[in-house]
Amino acid sequence: MAKGRDNWLLTPSAMGEVDAAAAASGIDSFGLMEKAGQAVAAAVLRLFPGGERFVVLCGPGNNGGDGYVAARALRAAGAAVAVFHLGDPAKLKGDAATARSHCPIPGEPLETWRPAEGDVIVDAIFGAGLARAVPPVVADVVRRVDEAGLPVVAVDLPSGIDGRTGAVMGAAFRAHHTVTFMTRKPGHLLLPGRLYCGTVETFDIGIPFRLVEAKDERLFVNGPQEWRTSMPTADAAAHKFRRGHLTVFSGPATATGAARLAAAAGLRAGAGLVTVVSPTEAAAANAAHLTAVMLKAVDTESDLADYLRDERRATFVLGPGFGVGPKARAFVAALAAACRHLVLDADGISAFAEDPKALFSAFADGAPRLVLTPHEGEFARLFPDLAADPALSKVDRARQAAARANAAVVYKGADSVIAAADGRAVINENAPASLATAGSGDVLAGIIGGLLAQGVPAFEAAAAGVWLHGEAACRAGASLTAETLINHIDRWH
Structure with a gap:
């Protein structure tokens, strides 16, 4: 660092x-x-x-x-x-x-x-x-x-x-x-x-x-000095496939907006292509709102297996509006088995509340390719013992969680802590209070996914995503909404 x-x-x-x-x-x-x-x-x-x-x-x-x-x-x-x-x-x-x-x-x-x-x-x-x-x-x-x-x-x-x-x-x-x-x-x-x-x-x-x-102590304030050398650089030979393909899973027809926010944020963060993978019954709702973002119907594990045959589809966001249940767990397991990179957010985290070890074991091997983005309540669902230990600081909790999950952990809040499985950690300080609004977390998941899709390692993508999210909010002003926040995301050069 x-x-x-x-x-x-x-x-x-x-x-x-x-x-x-x-x-x-x-x-x-x-x-x-x-x-x-x-x-x-x-x-x-x-x-x-x-x-x-x-x-x-x-x-x-x-x-x-x-x-x-x-x-x-x-x-x-x-x-x-x-x-x-x-x-x-x-x-x-x-x-x-x-x-x-x-x-x-x-x-x-x-x-x-x-x-x-x-x-x-x-x-x-x-x-x-x-x-x-x-x-x-x-x-x-x-x-x-x-x-x-x-x-x-x-x-x-x-x-x-x-x-x-x-x-x-x-x-x-x-x-x-x-x-x-x-x-x-x-x-x-x-x-x-x-x-x-x-x-x-x-x-x-x-x-x-x-x-x-x-x-x-491998603990720093989050900022470009911590991850700038890992960020993608544009050159004359760049094209959309070289800039990576991000896939965002949509929820049912009544809960599609969160996935579209994440997808738009991933595209804005620099992913070359972004696809929203949608249940068939939600495809019309998504199609009505998507332009540069592509759409693909996927309903079953078999459909997902077909989708994963294209190895360029390497990075995924699962959780925003997806729903909590066996489908979420099965899709995560399929992504882990296929060695894909994953940002697991919101419902995707809560889906493993009864069996966190199933999630951790699925991503236990190799370099971290999982990013977890829990807020306080979601963190307690995956790591109840850490959340309940008053002797631990937020940094301690995030570090131990990252090591246990072999993941980059974004322990969200006004004082977000981003921790790596190897013990590195940063504390973020640039997020304004205006980020406490519906959908801002979906935007963050999309930014991190967009960086992962471009080849940024998990910890650096998480830390950079949190910082860029905060900078976008500062530019958007006090009246921001999740939709306007996306327009202020600035790709790192």
């Missing part, structure tokens, strides 16, 4: 190892804390130049040390500053103790803080490393800040957000802005944590990036 500060993600534990490696290499660790605290102070002054009082809330660890540095820098800039501490500051150790000793502002116990008009809060209590519920005194301060409507600048991550999972640990500050260091953490992107961070600024405090790279 691509290397770079903008797309890199590290869990809090890995970032702690990077900090330790920097110190072991001879880098002055207090110098790093000094840079972090100064960066926080600069952000606070830039964002709130008219703040009447800057209230710095310092915790019992290195996040608190960053806060003491920020408080000193704010005072040096001429601002009115107050410091409140959690616990006994005399028990601070290492760099945090040094930072406090250099801070000229006497602190007061956290529980004594009371909001005042014009206060700007600098949250330096816990940061990204919290993995337990916040103590009652912090929960009470969070409540008072919320009630007073005071702006918060968070250091590393709003206190109360788990940096690994994005979970709220009892209570959490809702920051206007968050300053983090070297890389973002999963909790900056995963819900609900993302909603608490405000804008996020990543500041380079001077740790050599090779030390970050050494803690590669």
